[in-house]
Amino acid sequence: MPAIMYTLVNQPGLTGLKEGSRLLILADGSTLGTLGLPQLDKQAADRAGELILKGRPGTKIIPLQAANHNRTAYAVSVLEDCYFSNKKLVVFGAGHVALPLVEMAAILGFKTVVVDDRSEFCNSERFPGADALICNRDYSLSGEEIDRNTSIVIITRGHKHDQACLKEAIKSAASYIGMIGSSSKVRQTFKELLHQGASKQQLEKVAAPIGLDLGGQQPAEIALSILAEIVSMDNNGSGKPLKTVKTVVLE
Amino acid sequence: MPAIMYTLVNQPGLTGLKEGSRLLILADGSTLGTLGLPQLDKQAADRAGELILKGRPGTKIIPLQAANHNRTAYAVSVLEDCYFSNKKLVVFGAGHVALPLVEMAAILGFKTVVVDDRSEFCNSERFPGADALICNRDYSLSGEEIDRNTSIVIITRGHKHDQACLKEAIKSAASYIGMIGSSSKVRQTFKELLHQGASKQQLEKVAAPIGLDLGGQQPAEIALSILAEIVSMDNNGSGKPLKTVKTVVLE
Numbered sequence: 001m002p003a004i005m006y007t008l009v010n011q012p013g014l015t016g017l018k019e020g021s022r023l024l025i026l027a028d029g030s031t032l033g034t035l036g037l038p039q040l041d042k043q044a045a046d047r048a049g050e051l052i053l054k055g056r057p058g059t060k061i062i063p064l065q066a067a068n069h070n071r072t073a074y075a076v077s078v079l080e081d082c083y084f085s086n087k088k089l090v091v092f093g094a095g096h097v098a099l100p101l102v103e104m105a106a107i108l109g110f111k112t113v114v115v116d117d118r119s120e121f122c123n124s125e126r127f128p129g130a131d132a133l134i135c136n137r138d139y140s141l142s143g144e145e146i147d148r149n150t151s152i153v154i155i156t157r158g159h160k161h162d163q164a165c166l167k168e169a170i171k172s173a174a175s176y177i178g179m180i181g182s183s184s185k186v187r188q189t190f191k192e193l194l195h196q197g198a199s200k201q202q203l204e205k206v207a208a209p210i211g212l213d214l215g216g217q218q219p220a221e222i223a224l225s226i227l228a229e230i231v232s233m234d235n236n237g238s239g240k241p242l243k244t245v246k247t248v249v250l251e
Numbered sequence: 252m253p254a255i256m257y258t259l260v261n262q263p264g265l266t267g268l269k270e271g272s273r274l275l276i277l278a279d280g281s282t283l284g285t286l287g288l289p290q291l292d293k294q295a296a297d298r299a300g301e302l303i304l305k306g307r308p309g310t311k312i313i314p315l316q317a318a319n320h321n322r323t324a325y326a327v328s329v330l331e332d333c334y335f336s337n338k339k340l341v342v343f344g345a346g347h348v349a350l351p352l353v354e355m356a357a358i359l360g361f362k363t364v365v366v367d368d369r370s371e372f373c374n375s376e377r378f379p380g381a382d383a384l385i386c387n388r389d390y391s392l393s394g395e396e397i398d399r400n401t402s403i404v405i406i407t408r409g410h411k412h413d414q415a416c417l418k419e420a421i422k423s424a425a426s427y428i429g430m431i432g433s434s435s436k437v438r439q440t441f442k443e444l445l446h447q448g449a450s451k452q453q454l455e456k457v458a459a460p461i462g463l464d465l466g467g468q469q470p471a472e473i474a475l476s477i478l479a480e481i482v483s484m485d486n487n488g489s490g491k492p493l494k495t496v497k498t499v500v501l502e
Contacts, residue, residue, distance in 0.1 A: 027469050028469070053350060053470065100359075104355050104358055107355055107471050108472065190499060209493040209497050210493065211492075212463075212492055213488045214479055214482045214490070216485070216486050217279045217486075218253070218278050219278075220358050221486075223358075224355075228463065231467045231475060231476075232463075232465040234467070235466025235467050236466050237467070239465065241458060241463055241464070241480055243460060245464045248438045248441060248459065250441055250445070250451050
């Protein structure tokens with residue numbers, strides 16, 4: 001979860017303030033600690049609310065204001081340190097589903113990487129919000145790192161490319177690997193990879209057919225179902241309506 | 252589902268072409284009918300792919316090209332008629348969840364309306380993508396229509412406002428009404444509305460607590476879970492991973 005840590009680094013001599021006092025503000029609004037005065041904590045919380053939405057990591061000194069009981073205002077220096085997740089979404093295939101997928105993933109705080117062999121699809125006019133675009137014939141990642149914070153989505157235009165991407169993906173440390181396709185196409189791909197030496201264990205962790213069953217067939221709805229599956233897996237969600245999970249009984 | 256209908260309105264005398272021939276192209280890429288020549292259907296399909304992503308309704312005459320067996324090119328006039336859903340999302344409450352919710356809903360093709368009593372939250376700097384912003388003290392809709400294509404999301408900053416919005420929402424024709432809040436807060440709201448004359452039937456259709464259980468707690472994750480619930484309800488989705496719905500057995 002994103003979090004912002006505030007640390008008092010310089011105080012103008014106001015009673016009760018201590019250098020090094022800390023206030024941690026989490027993305028859900030909960031807090032830990034204090035800068036020493038409610039008025040300072042309030043200013044920090046107001047800033048944090050906006051910063052958490054913007055999602056950019058970074059550290060800087062900011063000026064806050066504290067007033068004493070005579071209402072004289074004093075400048076207080078506070079270190080503001082923004083922590084954000086380094087979760088990344090790698091999308092193989094720059095087609096119709098990739099467009100809304102990359103846009104929504106950015107809103108969810110993912111760094112996004114799009115890979116395709118067609119420069120007319122994989123370009124910054126089409127994906128202005130993507131953090132990286134990799135265009136090459138064999139869909140290789142050109143050094144782009146895949147670790148356990150990475151989710152991989154395989155939605156290329158054809159079975160052959162899907163299979164090649166999946167073959168590499170299952171060797172990676174990615175926490176989520178999903179592949180689009182009908183059950184029969186997925187089965188065919190799995191069979192061929194087993195034949196080429198992949199293990200059942202490697203293939204069983206692949207989310208294929210990809211996404212939660214939301215029933216929608218439009219590109220943006222498929223993108224939504226993919227992201228819902230990634231978030232749900234990451235947080236052990238059930239995918240059921242919360243209404244049925246936390247039932248409210250009407251007497 | 253968005254769809255584009257192409258109708259041949261004028262043909263230059265090419266054998267096999269008939270005025271009034273129709274080709275319907277759906278958002279999932281499936282087609283019905285033909286303009287009379289594969290080369291014309293192909294041109295229409297290429298246009299349709301882009302138009303469906305842009306999502307703007309409208310009708311116009313477009314020029315396509317058809318060649319005869321001597322490869323002489325002829326101009327063919329075709330009526331292009333874009334149908335898009337008029338689905339609408341009304342969001343009561345312009346807080347942290349509303350921001351990603353409105354952005355993602357726009358990607359999904361919803362017209363979006365945000366309602367709040369605080370002009371410092373409910374403004375176009377904060378919601379550049381919203382189709383309408385309604386700022387008034389009692390969260391009334393100022394004539395904004397609610398029909399069965401409307402989804403209502405109630406996420407105001409407090410119980411009192413949530414209750415007032417829900418009281419009006421359950422009288423509407425909206426196909427989806429969801430309200431945020433813990434089980435106990437939801438129960439309290441329901442109790443008070445029952446006391447004020449609401450029926451059990453009206454309250455039972457309310458999705459509260461709102462959203463699918465994806466487990467995420469960040470604003471964008473909550474927004475995702477709300478939209479996943481709306482799409483899922485609309486399409487009779489199960490919310491389960493497709494992987495488990497359409498199981499691929501590895502022998």
